[in-house]
Amino acid sequence: MSAWSAGGIDLPHYSVAQYQASAPISSGQLQPGDLVFWGSSSDPSSIYHVALYVGDDMIIQAPRTGRPVEEVSLYYWTPPTFFARP
Secondary structure (H helix, E strand, O other), rough: OOHHOOOOOOOOHHHHHHHHHEEEHHHHHHHOOOOEEOOOOOOOHHHEEEEEEEOOOEEEEEOOOOOOEEEEOOOOOOOEEEEEOO
């Protein structure tokens, strides 16, 4: 993620690897700059999407290839499954 890279922290490309390279936190610990993840189960290996938390229940995400990066509500879709701090 280029935002973290600009801050001197290199994260892997894939969402599961980004979670594994970060410190898990609870939703109550979220701070701007933390990562939020969506998975299909309670197993981190099921993670399929990641976004950057910017505060006030908002995230920045790239929804899919070919779509522009957007800022949306943390809960615009389904609640995130995992939270982490790089």
